[in-house]
Amino acid sequence: MELWYTEEHTENVRFSLRVKEHLFSGESEFQKLDILDTYEYGKLMTLDGLVMVTEKDEFVYHDMIVHIPMAVNPDIKNVLVIGGGDGGTVRELMKYPQIVHVDMVEIDKLVVDAARKYFPGVSCELDNPRVTVLYEDGIKFIQGKENVYDLILIDSTDPIGPGEGLFTTEFYHNCYQALTEKGILINQNETPVYESFFEVGISSNKKLKKMFPIVQVYQANIPTYPGGYWLFNFASKEFHPIHDLKEKEWNQANIKTKYYNTELHKGCFALPNHVKEKIEDG
Numbered sequence: 001m002e003l004w005y006t007e008e009h010t011e012n013v014r015f016s017l018r019v020k021e022h023l024f025s026g027e028s029e030f031q032k033l034d035i036l037d038t039y040e041y042g043k044l045m046t047l048d049g050l051v052m053v054t055e056k057d058e059f060v061y062h063d064m065i066v067h068i069p070m071a072v073n074p075d076i077k078n079v080l081v082i083g084g085g086d087g088g089t090v091r092e093l094m095k096y097p098q099i100v101h102v103d104m105v106e107i108d109k110l111v112v113d114a115a116r117k118y119f120p121g122v123s124c125e126l127d128n129p130r131v132t133v134l135y136e137d138g139i140k141f142i143q144g145k146e147n148v149y150d151l152i153l154i155d156s157t158d159p160i161g162p163g164e165g166l167f168t169t170e171f172y173h174n175c176y177q178a179l180t181e182k183g184i185l186i187n188q189n190e191t192p193v194y195e196s197f198f199e200v201g202i203s204s205n206k207k208l209k210k211m212f213p214i215v216q217v218y219q220a221n222i223p224t225y226p227g228g229y230w231l232f233n234f235a236s237k238e239f240h241p242i243h244d245l246k247e248k249e250w251n252q253a254n255i256k257t258k259y260y261n262t263e264l265h266k267g268c269f270a271l272p273n274h275v276k277e278k279i280e281d282g
């Protein structure tokens with residue numbers, strides 16, 4: 001009998017992958033986690049029935065959350081990752097020798113344990129001595145921190161369950177305070193394809209714009225996320241994501257990436273009209 005994983009993207013849309021084997025199922029106090037081996041996308045991790053990572057397309061998300069800010073400010077030394085328990089964001093950050101330290105604050109140890117076991121190619125840098133993994137709620141962790149991080153990456157789940165508080169004005173304000181004067185914040189900003197997701201994205205963009213002088217949305221194609229098309233916010237105290245791109249410097253550093261390059265960097269901020277209009281009207 002054929003086995004299929006099916007995720008409900010909206011009431012009227014479902015996304016399915018044919019499965020070879022259901023490798024693991026577990027539940028923490030925060031969420032339900034499953035690992036499936038699929039035919040087309042390799043191993044897949046889901047939280048509460050939603051795709052987090054697949055072996056085949058994880059590189060798109062992780063490249064885009066990390067290399068965009070790193071190519072804009074090569075002097076980034078201290079980084080905070082909120083969420084990110086699969087380790088992919090940390091793996092990309094570790095390609096930069098100038099990064100002195102990364103704090104990864106992941107609420108759920110089960111995610112990290114499962115990533116270590118089933119996704120060694122993604123979680124491979126979590127034991128790097130430049131990385132501290134903290135099992136805490138990012139919302140609490142950030143409170144009261146001032147002028148500590150050059151870069152904050154919010155590698156979170158959607159605003160349901162433990163991820164809900166990672167989309168609030170108060171949380172963004174705390175992040176702003178925790179950033180150094182040239183600080184950059186990136187968060188995943190949902191898909192514009194389906195209204196319920198896009199409303200969250202527009203609202204997050206709007207909240208960030210009230211705080212940061214520079215906020216720009218950029219995009220990437222991520223086949224296994226709803227709509228196959230995902231947005232990110234680039235929010236910064238000083239740097240413009242395109243005018244301040246250090247193209248030559250980044251290329252000379254010879255960092256190996258599968259998705260990101262500096263041509264794509266310039267292009268990914270060019271949004272289609274229907275997205276641009278909604279973000280601008282936001």
Ligand code: SAM
Nearest residue numbers: 083084085086107108111137138156157162163
């Ligand atoms: N790239 C994925 C996506 O967009 O679907 C998300 C990656 S997944 C590793 C996100 C992680 O955020 C999960 O492991 C989850 O446990 C963690 N998380 C959710 N809420 C959190 C919170 N309040 N503090 C810290 N981590 C949180």
